[in-house]
Amino acid sequence: MSAQRPVLFFDLDGTLIDSSVGITRSIAYALETLRHPVPDAQALRGWIGPALRTSFQPLLRDDDKVEQAVALYLERYAREGWTEHSVYDGIAELLDGLRAAGYRMAVVTAKNEGNARLILSHLPFGAYFEDIVGSTEDGRLTHKVELIAEALQRFGLQPAQCVMIGDRSMDMDGAARHGMTGVGVLWGFGSEQELRDAGAQRIALAPAQLPELLAA
Template sequence: MNRDVLFFDLDGTLIDSAVGITRCVAHALECMQHPVPPQEELRRWIGPALRTSFAPLFHDAERVEQAVLHYRERFESHGWREHEIYPDIGEVVQELHAAGHLLAVVTAKNEPHARRIVEHLPFGHCFTDVIGATPDGSRSHKPELIAEALQRLSLQPGRCWMIGDRHMDIEGARHHGMRNIGVLWGFGGAEELRRAGAQYLANTPRELPGLLGQSGALVPAAH
């Protein structure tokens, strides 16, 4: 197997964070005196940048920032611990690390929060770096996050794979002409990932090493 660089998304790829994220969104909406939608709708908040999801509800930059602060208050006290590790993903990450791959987490989650979570994962030591959104939102979308990871780690896109569960992960990878794998145990689903142009789909973490062993042609960069 070639020793590639593997960028892993966090929510929906390494951890099932639905409980923590949805409870924090509900808390923020309650603090803003905004109706809390049903659980299934709250799950759609998993993946996009917070400001992207709050903006259509409040239509005012100051109120959006207030909502983000309410979310973060609860996340820092409770939400960061409210997740489960997906079965087998830890073992697969450790196997890929032992095989010589360079691993990093690239997530739209606030970087300090993401670092805190990864540091507490039993396999967190396998990741060279954690690249996340800036607290002010100036870097929050996947193309920007991947660009930051490439620059920070001095990498060329051709060496790298993006592995994630949402269309943003695939679109970010394609923007940079990177190989990519959409994972089906998270929050996106096969239809969403195919529409985004996923190069490969993995049903379980155990399928990742085999897919990474394929030489697949690079995906054309978006223009």
């Protein structure tokens, strides 16, 4: 590997896969089980990316209920939600090319780490990632800034040696708070304005644009 190439930290949901169906159905399951009204489909799409507790808290306003909701979500997601996704067009080719070019890659996601590992183990490019860093069920690792810190520690790297690639504000904010380059992508769930406001230094419209942006 060239010493100049950064290690690439990829978000998962909205960056590598469209996981909206599995996530929103699992949120609805949790809220319905708790007999709480379920937000409409557009509102639920906004839940994709942030930590679960961050999204459940203002709705349920009770720490115990939030923990129940998270447990119910994880119950359904582990059972069937993890299968309800699709890979974005161009992602497989992108990762093939980056791997061939010598980039080291990892996944850094707010998704529960066990579920993230399960999903990637069933994808043809899953083995390209040297590690998968995800949230912990006990809440110790939840927010993207914490997850990036965990990834840096596992790799023994400094922020300047890495690039965070993701589709939501928390990806770019997490990178910025570590002094790391953040590259926003527009095929997921966040807007260009959201990404730029959160500190994205570069924006990719499509997967095929990423190699050029990374080489810049």
